Amino acid sequence: MPTDLERAMETLIVVFHRYAGSEGNQVTLSRGELKQLMETELASYLRKTPDSISQIMSGLDTNGDGEKTTMPSDLERAMETLITVFHRYADADGKKGSLSRRELKTLMEKELASFLKSQKDPATVDKIMKDLDTNGDGEVNFEEFVSLVAGLSIACEQIYSLKSAANK
Numbered sequence: 065m066p067t068d069l070e071r072a073m074e075t076l077i078v079v080f081h082r083y084a085g086s087e088g089n090q091v092t093l094s095r096g097e098l099k100q101l102m103e104t105e106l107a108s109y110l111r112k113t114p115d116s117i118s119q120i121m122s123g124l125d126t127n128g129d130g131e132k133t134t135m136p137s138d139l140e141r142a143m144e145t146l147i148t149v150f151h152r153y154a155d156a157d158g159k160k161g162s163l164s165r166r167e168l169k170t171l172m173e174k175e176l177a178s179f180l181k182s183q184k185d186p187a188t189v190d191k192i193m194k195d196l197d198t199n200g201d202g203e204v205n206f207e208e209f210v211s212l213v214a215g216l217s218i219a220c221e222q223i224y225s226l227k228s229a230a231n232k
């Protein structure tokens with residue numbers, strides 16, 4: 065049973081390949097493919113012309129502003145899951161909105177157990193925490209958390225590509 069976080073990472077990879085595979089190089093997005101992806105998957109954000117990821121992310125938090133009347137796309141659902149999962153753990157102690165070492169440990173044990181088990185040399189929570197905490201405040205905020213998800217998605221994507229290459 066994949067966890068919410070694993071499903072979200074899988075969606076990111078699947079959505080990427082859905083568009084990257086339509087012409088030319090199968091594993092890269094051409095200009096046309098990128099346009100198609102953004103128009104199809106991120107239409108509701110393009111209308112707001114956000115100029116940064118954090119604006120997109122904070123846009124997801126607003127309710128009832130009448131802007132999100134369309135059905136969320138796969139990609140939007142995956143991004144929403146990332147935010148929901150992050151807050152499920154980050155809001156557990158007094159310091160809401162960032163992960164303490166203990167909260168990060170719980171998140172990884174609950175959401176990324178199968179991934180961590182598949183690693184030959186599992187990094188300790190302390191090492192991961194140190195890598196993620198780029199501003200050195202001893203907590204992992206959402207931006208820092210996203211870099212963990214990105215890193216894991218890249219690792220999964222490499223496995224995915226190897227698998228599909230082997231199937232040819």
Ligand SMILES: [Ca+2]
Pocket residue numbers: 083084085086087088089090091092093094097
């Ligand atoms: Ca392509």
Ligand SMILES: [Ca+2]
Pocket residue numbers: 153154155156157158159160161162163164167
């Ligand atoms: Ca916290």
Ligand SMILES: [Ca+2]
Pocket residue numbers: 196197198199200201202203204205208
């Ligand atoms: Ca930090």
